[in-house]
Amino acid sequence: MFDYLIVGAGFAGSVLAERLAVAGNKKVLLIDKRNHIGGNAFDYYDNEGILIHKYGPHIFHTNSREVFDYLSKFTEWRNYQHKVLADLDGQQVPVPINLTTINTLYNLNLSSSELEGFFADKAEDVKQVRTSEDVVVKAVGRDLYNKFFRGYTQKQWDLDPSELDASVTARVPTRTNKDDRYFTDTYQSMPLYGYTKMFENMLNHPNIKIMLNTGYREIANEIAFSKMIFTGPVDEYFNYCYGKLPYRSINFKFETFDKEQFQRTGTINYPNDYAFTRITEFKYLTGQKHHKTSLVYEFPTADGDPYYPIPRPENAELYKKYKALADQSDTHFVGRLATYKYYNMDQVVAQALSTFKKIQAEVGIKSMH
Ligand code: FAD
Ligand code: UDP
Structure with missing residues (x-):
C-alpha cells in the first residue's frame, strides 16, 4: 500500500516524491511512461560519449534562493552563463x-x-x-x-x-547595455554531473519506488494507494472531455562533428532561415572536454510529445474548464503539463515545493528534514 502514487518523474513528480518520502516519511510509488527519470530535463551520454539533452537544451537559472538551495542538496554546480x-x-x-x-x-x-x-x-x-x-x-x-x-x-x-x-x-528582454547573457538571474549554473545524476540522487531513498515504462492507466486500478499526484497533461487525465488542449512539439535532430568546436556560442538562433529555430552545442552548456562535439537542431511541429503549452486567450479559456475539474478532484496537479503553464524548470520546482507545503498543512505532516 502506497501513501502516494506520483505520475511523471520530471521535476514536478521527483521533487514531490523526494519531499513526501524524506520530509513526510510517506511511501511513494513514482511512475513514468518513458524508460527514464528526469522528464524533459533527462540527459545521457551519446554514442561518442558526449553528454546531451534528449529533449532539447536545458539551462538552469533562477532568482529563487529556496529553489537553488533545495536542488543543491542533490548536485554540485558548474557556473554557466548562457549566450x-x-x-x-x-x-x-x-x-x-x-x-x-x-x-x-x-x-x-x-x-x-x-x-x-x-x-x-x-x-x-x-x-x-x-x-x-x-x-x-x-x-x-x-x-x-x-x-x-x-x-x-x-x-x-x-x-x-x-x-x-x-x-x-516578453521572455526575451531588450537591453541598452552590452550585457550579452541570455539570462540575468541571480543563480545560473548547470548540475555538474548532469540532470539525470541529480534526479538519481533526489530519488535514492527507501521510501521511493520507481516504475518506468508505465502509463498510469495501466496500473491505477492494480495498485493500492491513498492519494495521487499527476504531472502529465491535464486534458489527458480528464479523457479530453472538453476537447484537446493544444501543445506545441519539437523534433530534435542530433549531430556529432569530428572537431572540437562547431559554433561561436552555446546557441545560435536562426530567426528567418531554415526549418529549425536554433542550434545548440552541448559542450558549452556542460563544460565537457572532448575532441568531438554534439549539437541539437530544433524543428518545431504540431505532432509529437506535448512540450509547450500555447499561451493564447482561447487556450486559457479551455484550460480554465479543466482547472475547475482539477480543483474538485482529490488528485493534485503539478507541473508544466498538468497546470498548462509555460514554466521553466525552477518555476516547476517552486510550484512542487509549495504543493508539498500545502499537503503538509492539510495532512499535518511534521517536517523531519
Ligand atoms: P515533464 O518534464 O514533462 O515531466 C512529466 C513526465 O510525466 C514526463 O516524463 C512524462 O513521460 C510523464 N507522463 C506524462 N503522462 C503520463 C502518464 N499518463 N503516465 C505516466 N507518465 C506520464 N526550462 C528551463 O528552466 N531552462 C531551459 O533552458 C529549458 N529549456 C527547454 C527546452 C525545451 C525544448 C523544452 C521542451 C523545455 C525547456 N524547459 C526549460 C522547460 C522544462 O523542460 C520544464 O519546465 C520542466 O521539465 C517541466 O517539468 P515537469 O515535471 O512539469 O514536466
Ligand atoms: N523569440 C524570438 N526570437 C528569438 C528568441 C525568442 O522570436 O531570437 C520568441 C519566440 O516566440 C520564442 C519566445 O520568444 O518562442 C521565447 O523564447 P525562449 O528562448 O525563452 O524559448 P524557449 O527556450 O522556451 O524555447
Whole structure:
C-alpha cells in the first residue's frame, strides 16, 4: 500500500516524491511512461560519449534562493552563463537585442543613452500590450521585430506573434547595455554531473519506488494507494472531455562533428532561415572536454510529445474548464503539463515545493528534514 502514487518523474513528480518520502516519511510509488527519470530535463551520454539533452537544451537559472538551495542538496554546480547569437543578414549578433546587436547590425557606434533614443524613435505607440507583437514593437519598433521575432515565432508556434499572449516574447528582454547573457538571474549554473545524476540522487531513498515504462492507466486500478499526484497533461487525465488542449512539439535532430568546436556560442538562433529555430552545442552548456562535439537542431511541429503549452486567450479559456475539474478532484496537479503553464524548470520546482507545503498543512505532516 502506497501513501502516494506520483505520475511523471520530471521535476514536478521527483521533487514531490523526494519531499513526501524524506520530509513526510510517506511511501511513494513514482511512475513514468518513458524508460527514464528526469522528464524533459533527462540527459545521457551519446554514442561518442558526449553528454546531451534528449529533449532539447536545458539551462538552469533562477532568482529563487529556496529553489537553488533545495536542488543543491542533490548536485554540485558548474557556473554557466548562457549566450545566444541570432544569425541574420549574414551576421551573427547577440540576443537579447543589446548595444552590440544594434551597433553591429547597422554599423553604428551608439552609446547606451543614444541607443535609448534610437529605440524611442523606432518604438510604436501601443496603448495596451496584449500580444507578443505588441511587446516587441513597443520596445524596438517593427524593423527589429521583423528581423528577430516574427519569423522565429512563426516557426516555433506556427502562429503570428499577434496571435500569442504578450508573455511569450516578453521572455526575451531588450537591453541598452552590452550585457550579452541570455539570462540575468541571480543563480545560473548547470548540475555538474548532469540532470539525470541529480534526479538519481533526489530519488535514492527507501521510501521511493520507481516504475518506468508505465502509463498510469495501466496500473491505477492494480495498485493500492491513498492519494495521487499527476504531472502529465491535464486534458489527458480528464479523457479530453472538453476537447484537446493544444501543445506545441519539437523534433530534435542530433549531430556529432569530428572537431572540437562547431559554433561561436552555446546557441545560435536562426530567426528567418531554415526549418529549425536554433542550434545548440552541448559542450558549452556542460563544460565537457572532448575532441568531438554534439549539437541539437530544433524543428518545431504540431505532432509529437506535448512540450509547450500555447499561451493564447482561447487556450486559457479551455484550460480554465479543466482547472475547475482539477480543483474538485482529490488528485493534485503539478507541473508544466498538468497546470498548462509555460514554466521553466525552477518555476516547476517552486510550484512542487509549495504543493508539498500545502499537503503538509492539510495532512499535518511534521517536517523531519
Ligand atoms: P515533464 O518534464 O514533462 O515531466 C512529466 C513526465 O510525466 C514526463 O516524463 C512524462 O513521460 C510523464 N507522463 C506524462 N503522462 C503520463 C502518464 N499518463 N503516465 C505516466 N507518465 C506520464 N526550462 C528551463 O528552466 N531552462 C531551459 O533552458 C529549458 N529549456 C527547454 C527546452 C525545451 C525544448 C523544452 C521542451 C523545455 C525547456 N524547459 C526549460 C522547460 C522544462 O523542460 C520544464 O519546465 C520542466 O521539465 C517541466 O517539468 P515537469 O515535471 O512539469 O514536466
Ligand atoms: N523569440 C524570438 N526570437 C528569438 C528568441 C525568442 O522570436 O531570437 C520568441 C519566440 O516566440 C520564442 C519566445 O520568444 O518562442 C521565447 O523564447 P525562449 O528562448 O525563452 O524559448 P524557449 O527556450 O522556451 O524555447
